[in-house]
Amino acid sequence: MCLAIPAKVKSINGTEAEVEVGGVSRKASIMLTPEAKVGDYVLLHTGYAINVVDEEEAQETLKIFQEIAEAEERESPS
């Protein structure tokens, strides 16, 4: 029930935003994330954005995965 999904902010009007999830537009409250900007991804939970997704951190994490994959490949070439 603590599920939250990444949703892209399309437009903002005060504390209300229009966001897109899997191609579908929805209304969301950004009362808890006033820093959200158009184009950001937010974590949407029961109609509220609970955080702005940090894209840099996401890239960083994916880079770690790549490095692990490369290291594994070096160690066990198949």
Added chain:
Amino acid sequence: MKFINEFRDAELGKSLIARIRQRSTKPARLMEFCGSHTVSIAKSGLRQLLPPNITMLSGPGCPVCVTANADLDKAIALAELPDVIITTFGDMMKVPASRSSLQRVKAEGRDIRIVYSTLDAIEIARSNPKRPVIFIGVGFETTAPTVAASVLQAQQQGINNYYVLSLHKLCPPVVKALLDSVEVKIDGLICPGHVSAIIGSRPYEFIPRDYGIACVISGFEPLDILQCVDMLVAQVESGQPKVEIAYRRGVKPEGNRIALELMDKVFEVCDGNWRGIGVVPGSGLRLRKEYRRYDAEKNFGIKPGRPLEPKGCICGDVLRAVKTPLDCKLFRKVCNPEHPIGPCMVSSEGTCAAYFQYGEGYGR
């Protein structure tokens, strides 16, 4: 980047698993606290891919499942009041309380409406000004700020027929209660990602410090969980437990300050009643005195009667991770998602439902 498929890459998953297999030598019992993790782990079949020295356990992180019957009975009693409109998340409908369920009272003609958000509940209250509209507030720290926000919205917009039954629960105190009970022995905790998006990483610091247990905050995609397991294994192997955040794109160490402030403005900490665990001090939230006019329990005199437990259901033991659904005589035979006996089979995030849906290999 859409932050979903990137974290489901099968090739990267394989290399993470290979690394875990290489690094993991000591026995490690890892518990996922959160029901959403339970489902994600079950769905992706990760359990079977991990080395045999790693045991995965499911914790009490399904808010629907841990709501005690005594509290569910309050929701039913409120639903039976004349003129009331009950608003609730869909997961709560089928949960059997002592004598009925919200679904059953709805079938008997009461006005019970499933909402996706408290925003919808507020809207219903606005368009039905003559009728009390009660929201059944179930959920952890992820959900409580959104319910707090709805109370403030009702206040700002002068909506005086909106009420909340606050059955919210807090995660760190129940982890402490579980660890103090010493029934369950774990080496690492997969900390809930979206609870942590709100509370940050600091509230978990007592866990490595006082109990020597590794803690990593995890996201919900398969790669997120593998990364978390890898980090937990590294901590267990080195014998140096600490709190780390694997889910860095969603969680900051300080959490979401605005959400925490809102929650603290509207709610105060009280004792929480957990199914199977009992009353845990400081693990619940109730509306502060200033918001009493929105408190369903305080404004309607209800007498829910003595709570009864479903016969033969061992949800309580399952929630404490001391038994698995396979130990339950009713599992599959009498109890299934069509005809659930206990809440762990009703909720899509319940451990019994996950075992049912994704097969028993899940429960190694």
